[in-house]
Amino acid sequence: MSSATAPGLPHVDAVTPAVLVLPGPASPRELPRLCDEVRTLLRTTGAGVVVCDVGGLGPLGLAAVDLLARLELTARRAGGRIRLRDADPALRALLDLVGLRFESEGQLEQREPPRGVEEAVETGDPAV
Template sequence: MAAADIPPGSPAPTVLVVPAPVGRDDAAVLCARLRALLRGGPPGAAACPPVVCDVRALTRPDAAALDALARLQLTARRHGRAIALRRAGPALRALIALAGLGDVLPLLDEPEPLDEPAPLDGPEPLDGPEEERGAANRSPPGPLRVEPRREAEEREQPLGVQEGVESGDPGP
């Protein structure tokens, strides 16, 4: 958050730097650090800007990191505040979108442009005719773009389906 984003006369934002890597046990430690930061400030979300969590160190986020960030948001809300993420990389942004937590974990700034495409995990592509045939169907290299979608369990059941009855079937 730049100084221009802070309204005049409002207190300076509280900043919590989230280190990497974040494991399952680190969520409790981060929440304790956040509680300690919030004890000294005035209560009430209306009077104070959100706590800024600098997450630039989370270059390879996983479910444990996402869980820790969600728990930080819960801790802040219990103290009448909220958190907002600053300097989130493309991988963390994609994971937040995939989990559907974009409204729960707001981002303060736009992603920084990548100088080089992110390497994808997996085997190296093969050279040869098979590779050339599939080249037209591949997307250009770069960060993985993930869009959240509905799961199969959430589909609506088809309407108007009726079972046919044979003449030799016994009645109900």
């Protein structure tokens, strides 16, 4: 037995990502609580992403890198991932330096230029 499909676009239930605001300088004692919050947000919201607002994160050093790495590991183990919000350029540079890649809100994707678009050539440039 089959049923006819409804005309129009299918209904999509969009899930808004959960947001976790990270406190000012987070101490190592807070790490278990923050990891529990990530697991709880992923489980209760059904979202696959937890947005971590890092705008108020304390001094940017290896403690901040360790915190974010552990939260990402916790999220991955729970079937999700972390996205950063309001990340300072210095924090992104530090994460790149240690080899950790995080998606950031509002981050533009790097793409190839569209087909058929050529770079402009300045007069006087030697031909290659």
